Amino acid sequence: MQEHCYGKSNTMSSHIGSIADASQRVVTMLAEKEKKIAEITSCPAPCTDGCVSIKLQMGNNRVVQEETCPILGPNCAYGVALQRQIAQRLAELMTAKIGIPRRHVARFDRYIETIATKEATRWNSRGFLVLSGKTGCGKSYAAAWFVDRYLRSRIGNPYQSETWEWRAKAESAASGVMWSGAQSIVEDRSIATDVKRSSLLILDDLGKESELSSAQAIIRDVISKRYDSERPTIITTELTVSDIGVRYGRALAERVIGEAEDGGRFVTCGDLSLRLIDRNCAA
Numbered sequence: 001m002q003e004h005c006y007g008k009s010n011t012m013s014s015h016i017g018s019i020a021d022a023s024q025r026v027v028t029m030l031a032e033k034e035k036k037i038a039e040i041t042s043c044p045a046p047c048t049d050g051c052v053s054i055k056l057q058m059g060n061n062r063v064v065q066e067e068t069c070p071i072l073g074p075n076c077a078y079g080v081a082l083q084r085q086i087a088q089r090l091a092e093l094m095t096a097k098i099g100i101p102r103r104h105v106a107r108f109d110r111y112i113e114t115i116a117t118k119e120a121t122r123w124n125s126r127g128f129l130v131l132s133g134k135t136g137c138g139k140s141y142a143a144a145w146f147v148d149r150y151l152r153s154r155i156g157n158p159y160q161s162e163t164w165e166w167r168a169k170a171e172s173a174a175s176g177v178m179w180s181g182a183q184s185i186v187e188d189r190s191i192a193t194d195v196k197r198s199s200l201l202i203l204d205d206l207g208k209e210s211e212l213s214s215a216q217a218i219i220r221d222v223i224s225k226r227y228d229s230e231r232p233t234i235i236t237t238e239l240t241v242s243d244i245g246v247r248y249g250r251a252l253a254e255r256v257i258g259e260a261e262d263g264g265r266f267v268t269c270g271d272l273s274l275r276l277i278d279r280n281c282a283a
């Protein structure tokens with residue numbers, strides 16, 4: 001409920017003859033209010049704060065009561081503004097705090113359905129989701145799309161919370177998510193430590209890191225630790241199932257792929273080009 005809608009009633013300064021009369025007037029007014037609220041089928045303007053003014057008759061007096069907009073939600077003027085605010089805040093958190101490249105986040109105004117986004121939507125957030133495919137098939141976009149859904153699920157219903165509440169929930173959820181390229185992990189020891197612990201990790205571009213055995217060892221360690229602690233992990237890669245076996249060893253490939261088939265998913269995203277879709281949509 002929008003708590004801020006309450007306590008704004010005009011002072012009712014009517015002369016009340018008797019307690020019985022007064023209570024009868026209140027009963028009549030409440031019935032009228034219920035009726036007026038039920039009659040609202042589209043968002044009455046202005047509904048900029050999720051509240052609507054209901055004009056009522058109480059005895060000889062006109063009173064105005066502020067009530068929560070009965071269609072509070074995405075079809076309401078306040079809802080539209082609120083959704084815009086949330087999208088903006090999540091985009092900031094995803095780029096500045098989580099480290100998702102801006103080009104993936106900029107396209108959330110419309111959902112681009114690909115094999116990758118479909119599978120990311122279906123994923124149960126357990127174990128590994130491996131999105132495999134060539135550049136441009138939309139695997140990183142799908143991973144970013146998943147993060148957006150994940151943060152929204154942590155916010156819960158924004159219509160039932162105050163601004164500071166959903167912002168705090170979004171902030172707290174985002175602090176547990178990390179997006180890191182495989183090469184950044186092997187280059188920075190502190191990133192390698194942090195990614196093992198994050199509540200959700202997007203390991204982008206597996207296979208693009210250095211081929212030095214020390215680099216491979218760091219990646220194997222990160223994946224093993226996440227597997228052991230059962231922390232949800234999305235991996236994007238151009239490698240196929242057998243490439244992963246060759247590069248990191250069968251034992252690790254079985255962990256990732258076995259896990260992907262068991263609790264999570266290994267998805268071959270196909271040749272569909274997101275860039276091509278984008279161009280066609282723009283045309």
Ligand SMILES: [Zn+2]
Nearest residue numbers: 043047069076
């Ligand atoms: Zn409204």
